[in-house]
């Protein structure tokens with residue numbers, strides 16, 4: 149990493165891979181929520197599939213908590229991740245409530261191959277062999293995509309349908325934004341001290357995540 153600034157590695161990567169990042173955070177599905185043209189069938193497909201994804205997200209955050217507790221030199225890392233676990237607990241309850249509102253039986257949703265592929269990637273990150281720095285950076289990227297996407301649907305000028313506002317609030321609210329920045333700060337702090345090998349792997353993981361996120365929206369959109 150000679151000659152480059154590591155102080156905010158995550159920002160450097162988002163700039164470098166901006167097209168892909170925009171593809172993940174300004175996907176036609178998201179833009180359809182924002183301009184009100186989204187088809188509720190697509191939204192329901194997303195809701196059922198995302199519930200499956202979120203359940204697979206639980207072991208990742210649990211493994212991350214363990215890594216932070218063992219490896220981090222800063223106690224507040226555990227606090228931030230614990231906050232993420234609390235939010236995920238609320239989120240799972242919310243999915244159940246929201247699904248019943250839309251008449252979706254969550255237990256009979258069949259996971260789509262796109263979702264299974266992403267969940268398998270999440271599972272690979274839970275391994276104790278995956279360094280804390282890699283796991284926290286990946287975790288930040290996954291959360292940041294949802295934060296950026298749904299916050300966009302709440303900005304001035306958006307025409308998000310009333311029925312979808314609560315969903316957008318869930319990931320687009322300021323508290324979730326602060327939580328994502330806290331994760332990003334941890335990731336940057338760790339990346340500053342990481343080996344070139346870990347840095348290269350972290351960047352590849354971010355690219356994979358952005359690709360999985362685009363595919364996930366594609367699946368929901370039904371394209």
Ligand SMILES: Cc1ncc(CNC=O)c(N)n1
Nearest residue numbers: 198201202205290291294364
């Ligand atoms: C496909 C996907 N990516 C990111 C998130 C946000 N993290 C947890 O909720 C999510 N729910 N689903």
